[in-house]
Amino acid sequence: MQKSNGPRSAAQALVDQLIVNGVRHVFCVPGESYLAVLDALRDREVAITVCRNEAGAAMMAEAMGKATGRPGVCFVTRGPGATNASPGIHIARHDSTPMVLFVGQIERAFLGRDAFQEVDYRSFFGSIAKWATEIDDANRVPEIVSRAFQTAMEGRPGPVVVSLPKDMLTEPAMGADARASEPVETFPGAAAMAEFETLLAAARQPFLILGGTRWSEAAVRSVQHFAERFELPVATSYRRGPLFDALHPCYAGDLGLGPNPKLIARIKQSDLPILLGGRLGEIPSQGFTLFEIPGPRADLVHIHASAEEFGRLYQARLSIHATPIGFATALEALNPRAPIRWGGQTEEAHKDLIAWTEVATPQPGAVNLGAVMVWLREHVPPDTILCNGAGNYASWIHRFYRFRRLGSHIAPTSASMGYGVPAAVAMQRLYPERLVLSVNGDGDFLMNGQEFATAVQYNLPIVVIVCDNASYGTIRMHQEREYPGRVVATDLRNPDFASYARAFGGFGVTVEKTEDFPAAFEAARAAHAPAIIHVKIATDAITPSATLTRIKELALAKA
Known part of the structure; x- marks a missing residue:
């Protein structure tokens, strides 16, 4: 834990907390409402990308979060700057991307007077951000920034909006830095894995569907090895294609817009669809037609990092609360109990994919x-x-x-x-x-x-x-x-x-x-x-x- 070395401003404490959390890039459109933060960034080892519109800056931060799994960071000014950035927040929410948007705010004494460019950011972003808050006490900067990073990454990741009153940023912040925020990996229990293994052994047409976020290179490899051992056909959700090598013999295609009709037919015929990491929303579910709602005909297995996603659309036969990394780790211990009955279907599914895309x-x-x-x-x-x-x-x-x-x-x-x-x-x-x-x-x-x-x-x-x-x-x-x-x-x-x-x-x-x-x-x-x-x-x-x-x-x- 980094200790404060004498008085520092809230803006300096904020930048210190960003660095503690491994932030090395920020995206912004400069604004006078957060000049103190820009000044605090000037001599630090954080690259600043100055953008031409706040929407572009927010989308850059979202893309950074999508690529790294750590929150992308964006700074914008109050009022129009914040509203311009809102498309990036909407994207991060739907894409389950960790992101933190810092918004310069008017002085605290002017709040509630409909002052120049005043916006209530909790209300404005409340329905699309995972959390929206305002720091009104300089001493709480490390605490709230730390919570923002934790919230953005935990469970189903998403965007957090933090409002920074202009006068607060120049006040002294006496608190010490918080530790770096790290998401908690959730691993499946032994009973859940035993039931999963039993369902897989009894299946005749299982199908693995990959989606969501919180993946790693190691998790992708583990899932690929699992698919190889069990000769499982694998599909990826909408715009999650990189979760599985497109030329791997187990790959059957992606559930996006205009998918291969043969892929859709195979998944509908599956008696054990396994949804790992994703939510199977409107696009990948082909307008909510892939499985019956709320009770799918097939024995659906749903693995997700956020327990709140279970039963939101589909009542699964087996719900497993685990991150993709945690579940992929558990898969390493599984091996087929009996000869594979569906291997020929997997081979045929991949041939259909190649024919569809060649x-x-x-x-x-x-x-x-x-x-x-x-x-x-x-x-x-x-x-x-x-x-x-x-x-x-x-x-x-x-x-x-x-x-x-x-x-x-x-x-x-x-x-x-x-x-x-x-x-x-x-x-x-x-x-x-x-x-x-x-x-x-x-x-x-x-x-x-x-x-x-x-x-x-x-x-x-x-x-x-x-x-x-x-x-x-x-x-x-x-x-x-x-x-x-x-x-x-x-x-x-x-x-x-x-x-x-x-x-x-x-x-x-x-x-x-x-x-x-x-x-x-x-x-x-x-x-x-x-x-x-x-x-x-x-x-x-x-x-x-x-x-x-x-x-x-x-x-x-x-x-």
């Missing part, structure tokens, strides 16, 4: 985004980090790109637009030696495209791919389905994104044919600078398995 499906227009994803998976290093936001372009990522390692996909399960560029900036700051890709739609990119300037400022050689179909494509797809032929409010008139990159001081290139992409990508890499590859795709190419024209035809026929 070759890009034909698409309208001169650029086939599926072929671009196939090329990328064959030519980038296995430890490449791919970041993306939301939009129909992502369906080509999920189907054709193959994630091989933990932490290689950083994307929001909340499907929040504007995430790809900020996340890529954070990942390149964290891993300067690795290739970081940001894949975006055109509307998606311009939600936070200004953070390309942040990449230029810090000389971060991220490669940004902008898939330009001149449309809010996902909404256009639903529009054609619900109101065929009545297009409104979804067309976009876009800039020259390659010129946009050059205007900021980066590299830019345009791709209008599939066969031109490899050379463009190599040129972007050779530039050793932030780069944008502007890929022009047909508006009609809406998903790997459908076109807008076909969706409209089917809707009109149905009408």
Whole structure:
């Protein structure tokens, strides 16, 4: 435990507590409401990434938490600064990501007077943050910051918001630093593991589904070895693909948007679905249709780090309160009691996955985004980090790109637009030696495209791919389905994104044919600078398995 060495300000105590907790990166948009903290950070060994918008800063912190399992840290100013940051808090809550947002607040004497930029942060963030609080006593800074980190990581991780009144930050803080916060790993009991082993021995079609957070490299390896010993088919939840090697013979695919129909059928036929780490929300459950609610027909086994998740949707046959790390450790002791009855099904499931993802499906227009994803998976290093936001372009990522390692996909399960560029900036700051890709739609990119300037400022050689179909494509797809032929409010008139990159001081290139992409990508890499590859795709190419024209035809026929 670090002791205080004489009087220090609350701002200095706060920075000390961050360092105790291993914080080495913070993201911010500066504000006068927390100048004391910026001054306290100035001479400390904490890298500061100054962003162009608070939404970008909060998403960078969320991405850092997602990648490391430790809270990503963001500082924003009061009022508009805090409200701008709220998308990052929403993402962290839905994605179960540890994160701490510090918000500069007005002086304590002005509270309740509707003062300049005043917001009640407990009320504003109360429904989306895991905890929202305000520090009104300088001596309690170590205590509350320590609790914020613990809360963000414990059980089901999530975001914490801490409000910092401006006058409090300059007051003396006499308390000592708290110890570093560490999440408690929960291990399954012997009785639970015995029942799990009995259920597995009696099963004829078990299926393992991986999701959630609080994983480690060791836990991923242990689960892989368990799947190998039992020849179990394995699926990953929405945007949790890196939890299992896509080329492993036990892997059957991901439960995202537009999944392989054969995968869905297999899981529905399973008599022992095993859900490890995840919650199986709306997207991975295919609109809550994968299992019956509240009582699944099959003998569902649910393993989760937070007991509050049990019975929220599904009444499982067996609920095991354990973190993925704790449960994976217990799996090391399990071995099959009898010959495996379902091994051939696992082999067939993997063959179906390969057939589903091997070759890009034909698409309208001169650029086939599926072929671009196939090329990328064959030519980038296995430890490449791919970041993306939301939009129909992502369906080509999920189907054709193959994630091989933990932490290689950083994307929001909340499907929040504007995430790809900020996340890529954070990942390149964290891993300067690795290739970081940001894949975006055109509307998606311009939600936070200004953070390309942040990449230029810090000389971060991220490669940004902008898939330009001149449309809010996902909404256009639903529009054609619900109101065929009545297009409104979804067309976009876009800039020259390659010129946009050059205007900021980066590299830019345009791709209008599939066969031109490899050379463009190599040129972007050779530039050793932030780069944008502007890929022009047909508006009609809406998903790997459908076109807008076909969706409209089917809707009109149905009408």
